[in-house]
């Protein structure tokens with residue numbers, strides 16, 4: 350009699366995507382996103398069609414309504430998703446644009462389930478976490494991977510193993526291993542091996558406990574990626590291997606690297622792909638590293654710093670502007686430099702503290718990123734004006750674009766009370782105003798002007814030099830815009846409106862030609878930047894900034910003379 354056990358399907362035509370699940374243990378902030386992206390990058394460099402999904406177990410539908418200071422930046426995808434900042438990490442590593450389906454939250458899953466229940470799809474049944482919610486999770490993961498015809502999808506689960514919120518997701522992963530088989534699913538667990546004092550040993554107990562917690566849920570990790578300051582010692586590896594019951598070759602040291610872009614090399618130098626290919630039954634996973642190594646080295650070899658002041662509202666958590674930081678670092682690395690960013694709270698430049706603005710002269714350039722609401726806005730307006738008056742390189746993004754217009758209207762056009770209706774609904778001169786279509790939006794979530802839009806750049810302007818093209822596409826996230834009834838007033842005073850969208854309905858770029866570099870964009874240029882291929886506005890800004898010797902630099906040169 351023939352065996353009833355099914356042989357694995359080797360027919361490529363109905364090949365199913367494989368899944369790698371990345372979970373986190375011990376504590377948050379270990380760099381799971383970088384481990385996820387680096388693993389996916391290695392597979393991509395080995396010729397696999399790969400992508401990443403981030404699961405955020407919170408109940409919000411998306412990240413759009415969350416405070417950036419609590420949760421980090423809201424990353425916007427081409428299709429207008431307001432996503433977790435890890436989506437940005439994946440895009441930068443994989444050099445791919447992802448869709449909003451690559452960020453799954455508890456809110457999105459429950460909405461799927463509740464909608465299906467209302468539509469009568471579960472008629473007669475009692476709707477439960479297992480199997481209905483877990484099925485909805487599996488459906489989303491499989492559908493995205495199959496629609497994109499991937500070889501492998503790397504799925505990162507936010508939070509730490511043991512959190513109540515993440516349980517249904519981990520349960521769904523466990524079921525996928527059962528249903529798809531061990532050769533189609535693999536688990537990477539990211540933990541920490543802390544050292545308590547300078548000469549101390551690497552501690553393995555937190556890793557042991559966290560693996561036990563994962564096993565309690567029914568998941569045995571295949572690879573442990575262990576964060577540590579210096580490489581794991583062979584003793585630590587042996588201990589972890591024994592307690593976690595995984596081979597020593599599967600305990601991977603994730604020690605500090607000179608740049609995040611070096612992490613794929615750190616993992617691969619320890620045979621990461623060998624372990625993955627063995628477990629997933631893939632052969633010949635030999636990544637072609639040369640191109641990527643050239644990019645990652647441009648970060649670790651950079652010499653000399655360009656100092657940028659980022660003046661904004663959410664500076665207590667640099668993750669609020671994480672894509673801005675990376676875009677600056679890409680631009681700096683591209684010209685062989687490091688970027689040094691100082692995060693400055695715009696409230697420092699308000700009211701009686703206007704003199705504080707002097708400090709901005711000690712930087713090579715000034716950047717004002719996105720923001721919302723009145724608090725700190727006067728400080729931003731003062732910053733934008735100071736940069737113009739003192740001829741300091743300035744790059745404004747979104748809020749930094751809108752408030753540069755307010756600053757110009759007040760200080761150059763003599764419209765003393767000019768403002769944005771976001772800051773003062775009754776302003777006499779609303780040079781920045783609510784977009785008309787926003788008036789009908791009542792919900793706060795997902796209702797801004799979001800995602801990628803075509804932009805026409807006007808020839809002969811600085812913008813056309815910066816972009817070398819008259820048509821670009823960039824991502825947006827805003828409710829307010831320049832009020833074009835003030836167009837003639839600002840243009841007459843020397844402001845050049847050098848790009849527009851929606852058939853001229855919206856202004857997208859402003860510049861002041863007689864300044865060294867005074868450039869601001871309504872869109873979020875930062876989401877487009879990649880290591881080795883900086884976004885052009887950032888590249889031009891950083892180049893202009895390196896040419897602008899700061900007061901600090903001038904003082905140093907004098908001292909040396």
Ligand code: GLN
Nearest residue numbers: 719720747748827828829
């Ligand atoms: N608050 C402004 C608006 O909604 C700017 C938004 C932003 O900087 N992302 O238009």
